[in-house]
Amino acid sequence: MELHLPAIFRWIHFMAGVMWIGLLYYFNFVQVAALKDAMADGTNAGITKHVAPRALFFFRWAALVTWLAGAALLGARFVPAFTLQSGNALIGIGAWLGTIMLLNVWGLIWPNQKKILGMKPASDEEKVTARRVAFLASRTNTMLSIPMLFFMAIGGVHVF
């Protein structure tokens, strides 16, 4: 039996992608609301100390693995996809959305979460700003995930 490299890349892309977007949805659909309630009754430390750092670890590395496996899967179609050339435009839009989301994770969400969770020194005022920036970047990624998954889904079957 011959196992093709693109199939391996697609498999890794799916697994890492499920972990990335699954944790993104966990943060947005579950943790934000749970943390608000937990702060009200003083039980938020359980989430911020034990859950969030672990979730963020797998979240940010899964994002990177997803992107790298996706790039490997595109192979020779990498440049045509990112330049939205004929036959590659749909998957290219998905790839661009995924890339923006990856940059959001590593450039905005993670640096600000480090301040919020006390992994990096920050004043109370800086923490307030960091909380808002990380929240909006995370919500932006949730919003972008909807068209991103749509274009990933149709990009592989509809070629134009």
Place this chain on the structure above:
Amino acid sequence: MKNPLDSLWGTVISGLILTVVLYYVAINFLK
């Protein structure tokens, strides 16, 4: 004006609208 990303439903609806807009752009301008 309230930021739609402040609410979960606002985020989901914004994502759906963006999907339609990008698909329209793709089928009309990127063929």
